[in-house]
Amino acid sequence: MDYYGYAGSVLDLDLTSGESEVIPLESDWINNFIGGAGLSFRLFSKYHKPKVDPLSEENPIVLGVGPLLGSGAPFGSKLFAVTKFALPASEDGKHYITSAIGGFRRFGYMMKRAGFDHFIIRGKSSKPVYLHIKDGGVEVKDASPLMGLDVYETTERLLSLHPGSGVIANGPAGENLVRIALTIVDGVGTLGRGGLGAVLGSKNVKAIVAEGTGGIRVAHKKELFKRAKEIISLFTSQDILKSAQDLGAHVFWDMLYLKNMSSGIWTRERFNELYGVKTFLKSKKHSSTCISCPIGCKTHHQIPDGTWEGIEVKTTHFINTANMGQKLELEDHREALKLTDACNRAGVCMYTFSEMADYLTRLLNEGKITKEDLHGLDLQRNLESYLEFLDKLTKREGIGAVAADGWFALSEHLEYDARVHYKNTRGIVKGTDCIFDARFNRLDSAMLSEVVSPKGGFQAWGTIGGRLTAEDVPVVYNTSENENIGRLTAQAENVMMVLNSLGVCYVPLNTLSMFGYPLMKTLAEMYYIVTGIEVGVDELRLRGERAFNLYKMLNVREGFDRSDDRVPSVWLEPKEAVWGTVVLKTLYTKKVVDEQLMESIIDEYYRERGWDIEKGIPTPEKLRSLQLDFLL
């Protein structure tokens, strides 16, 4: 069947046999799960064997893109990767299944132009390989000469062999099965926090290259031209959006990050002096953008002078570098940039790395552990120490071999539970350290989704909550008169699943909603314009809910239930910040959150979802009502 918007096929590769198959995209899949993340979960479920080792050949990886990618619809740039992740999520050895979100300019687009909306990777290669997706199929190629190369070296080598292609590169950490290893797409976009790199490494896959020459058909191109012009004009006429083109995510430095992330030892003034916009501009070389994005929030930097002069550092956002600098007390932004580059090259998640480095340094300085506990590593608050720890982590040497297995392994080794006793953490949920600390941000749908999300520690699923209006959802719960964080979070996750299934980035779309574009209506219109498939807002949201319930059920099959949806205990304790004491409060009504209130908020989340409140999982009735009977 020929589609508009969709490429129309799924590529299924069995690495063990080396055989691949091209499967036509079924209209039933689209009508139920849209595409992108939603359909990736559906395809994963076909091969899902509960409780297998994530690093075994029985754990598949499904890559997916959405129907808007490459059509010219603004913001349709995202790439998704669904697998069981390598990082342990519970003391009893469970691992979450989730959808990593990333992407950049080439890979997803090239995969689609080669003819594929999804790519299923199963089994295990007996030797190191890279996968070369080309028009109509895939070749498995020898990667021996690439082994040991860092992420950028791998990317450059493959681009010299396949100019203009898209590349997902696995670093040395992924090769060594480090469970906080991620991959990097097209040398810029991170993909797979929680160990996608290790899962690829376990399959002996060093990289994936995509090269395609095909085109994407659009159902109503004149309407697309009209809509795109309106949206792009907005971005070229509004001052804040034009600033975002220059500063990337740093445009929100003052209003958002400086306030919410000031959890270190510096005052806000000092943090601003060290990592604010002036510092950002000192090293910024240029901005780069994903396909069809009118913002381009990613920035490239070059260390202007000093020991590391000239090193080019590609960041997803400089905010992350600032955050790491603050956490590790690196007063010199050039050192934080150097460490960002080292993490990227190794293919290590810089969020988790910086949390672990802070944790160990703090314990050592406070005399709670000794150098011997760290296998002789004298971890101090300086760049050299951090680079040494990163090297050991990447190579799985000494204390690095322990840290490479995640927070539970580190806590057990040190006999010091990081979740409870590490007061400087932003919180750890399901084995994943949170990106944001709700005490600073206040409890809202973004923060609650860090607790209830199957992935834990990752706020993106609930982020859109603050932007939802009566045109998007049946009831609005985000006002000072009507705040219900639990219910809002469930709705926000469903909407986010729609975005992720269409393959649309929430960053610019979130911004667009500030200028009066109703979110869901805009998405439904864009979906119709590109694919010709007419779906109302309610039906689109239902498909998001269906995909989210499937996502949850994959994790329920792994053994997850309400007992895993626990708020980080540190969130319920006061945080002594430089400027005073911070406690967890709700966003709009500013109620102080204690354990009882937190539990009632989580109750409300399950209630809105129509799940079993005590167990925190979907009921058979709910699954039947969503036509998910195959999961029963």
Added chain:
Amino acid sequence: MEKTNIVIDPSKCRMCLQCQIFCSLLHEDEANPSKARLVIEENTITFLDTCREKCSFCADYCAYGALTPAKASTGG
């Protein structure tokens, strides 16, 4: 070919490919940069001879000022 109806500044290009995608969609009925009538490379923007002299459609969709219509596009 030389374009007189578009002001070109390759230094501002972010390579979002929107111009190529819409050029090919307009003229070839599919979103396919390989069939676009302009080529985007690092620091270079080249218009092919197949580009229609009066068309500046691509420039209407550049969000970064790399392509700016010198006057309103006729769509070629």
